Amino acid sequence: MKPVVALLGRPNVGKSTLFNRIIRSRRALVDDFPGVTRDRHYADALWDDVEFTVIDTGGFLSSDDDYFASQIKDQLTAAADQADVLIFIMDGRAGLSPYDRELADFLRRMSKPVFYLINKIESYKQHDELSEFYSLGIDHFYKISAEHGIGIGDFLDDLVKALPEYEQGEEDEDSRIKIAIVGRPNVGKSSLANRLFGEQRIVVNEKAGTTRDAIELSVEHKGRQFILVDTAGIRRKGKVTRKIEKFSILKSLKSLDECDVALILIDSDEGITDQDITIAGYAEDRGCGAMFLLNKWDLLDKERKSIKKYMEELRYKSKFLSYAPAMTVSALTGQRCHKILDEVVKIHKEYCHRINTGVLNRIIEDAVYREEPSLHKGKRLKFFYSTQVATKPPCFVCFVNFSKAVHFSYKRYLINQLRQMIPLKLTPIKLYFREKTGKIKFSGGSKEDERIFQKKKKHNTKKQKLRKEQSKRKRERDRDNS
Secondary structure, three states: OOOOEEEEOOOOOOOHHHHHHOOOOOOOOOOOOOOOOOEEEEEEEEEOEEEEEEOOOOOOOOOOOOOOOOHHHHHHHHHHHHHHHEEEEEEOOOOHHHHHHHHHHHHOOOOOOOOEEEEEOOOOHHHHHHHHHHHHHHOOOOOOOOOOOOHHHHHHHHHHHOOOOOOOOOOOOOHHHEEEEEEOOOHHHHHHHHHOOOOOOOOOOOOOOOOOOOEEEEEEEEEEEEEEEEEOOOOOHHHHOOOOHHHHHHHHHHHHHOOOOOEEEEEOOOOOOOHHHHHHHHHHHHHOEEEEEEEHHHOOOOOOOOOOHHHHHHHHHHHHOOOEEEOOEEOOOOOOOOOOOOOOHHHHHOOOOOOOOOHHHHHHHHHHHHOOOOOOOOOOEEEEEEEEEEEEEEOEEEEEEEEHOOOHHHHHHHHHHHHHHOOOOOOOOOOEEEEEOOOOOOOOHHHHHHHHHHHHHHHHHHHHHHHHHHHHHHHHHHHHHO
């Protein structure tokens, strides 16, 4: 297992900025106001050929000044217990705080290596204003600027020397199934992530908008590795005004781009809303596998507990995701949650499916024979051959004589035939049509090619017109001479 490093400190001292600087990526949300980070955020880092894991934590507050103070403190304590090396970050601009003193006393009792950092030091003049930090009884501080990268290199050189040695093993990331849990705010995404993870890993509260960042969790189930991504709630665009919420939603949508399967959570108690269907549309546009989860099923009374009614309404509103399975669950009680990952494995198997080219062509040929496409300008639409060009999701290309002549209803018919014959009943399918001209274009159909083609066409037209005029004048001269 890789060595673990935890970043600790009070709110707004620059922990997430340093986290992004160390891992060389903008994984954590950063803003000027305190309290942006609430959960533990993990990421791998590499420095001087030494690999280690970094944990970004929420700001330390001993009192309940913040609504989530107690839960954030529990997350911070868990990160400190798990880490091999602790990094205590203080604010060089704001000076020493009573919370810094309390956290320093807490770290002294941990009996682990601790690195003390004073952040936001951008000039030598600030070095003379740091005398109060020595009242903590610390001999050596690292004076850095996480935002500008000042002093980071020297600090990381000393950090990797203090890390325990470990045997580096090969991790097959391709075999892991990445799952994004998406939905409106307060539908139970974090509760479901904690339920599937097996412990209270993410801060959960009745207050909407608790989760702001995309939090990744590693889960093992029946010998398979899964990456769960808990995302922030996606509200309607018109209701999103704060900058931090806009960034949170962008990260949620990015998680849909990177995942294999999206778990679309719906609040059964509130019913299926238009925003739920909009979020499902985001998943369909990005081509990931999808699964509907009707959460909070335990809150419904007997009169409203009609699965048939809910499923009929869901299928009617989300016809574009007819292939996505649906299930009623309760993240709070764990009802049917143990079946979710088994269903995800089935979706992922079809999501990565590849078919033999010969079999594919026989399926398309048989489908065209049984239901011929309509004529295009009096000419028959011909299918020459088909091939699969990609997986995740399965993508097929059919080469025809008129690519733009294929009606969307006939395209849907061919997709349904592929679903039945392969079969692919739980995954999206992408079907494209390309025109077979018999010419090989090495440069591709760029704008430059189109410009050259139009220029040649204009030149040939002018040449033909000139020849016609010459022929006309010649006939007139012959007529006059006769």
